[in-house]
Amino acid sequence: MLKQVTSLIIPKFIARKPKIKHGTYNKYGFVITLHQYCICPRCNHILNAGPDYQPDYCSKCGQHVNCSDVPWEEEVQLGYVRKGGTL
Numbered sequence: 001m002l003k004q005v006t007s008l009i010i011p012k013f014i015a016r017k018p019k020i021k022h023g024t025y026n027k028y029g030f031v032i033t034l035h036q037y038c039i040c041p042r043c044n045h046i047l048n049a050g051p052d053y054q055p056d057y058c059s060k061c062g063q064h065v066n067c068s069d070v071p072w073e074e075e076v077q078l079g080y081v082r083k084g085g086t087l
Helices: 002-009
Strands: 019-027 031-039 076-080
Touching: none
Parallel strands: none
Antiparallel strands: 019 031, 031 076
16 A cells, blocks of 8 residues: 555656566467566556666656666576477
């Protein structure tokens, strides 16, 4: 509850650091890959950010985002999808 109130009180024009999350996806449809992604601290929308491009604002809510201190990690290949299932 306090987090929700705090995020509404802080104006959108003040830069905030994005949340860092990790998840897996199937790269090329068959390579299971661990990926780091950034989330807007205000609306929890996934930001289109990476080591080569960091947006200044969230495309959904307009929150000013500062990605300059984010430690970018390379994607890690965890394995391959088997025919009819995973790993």
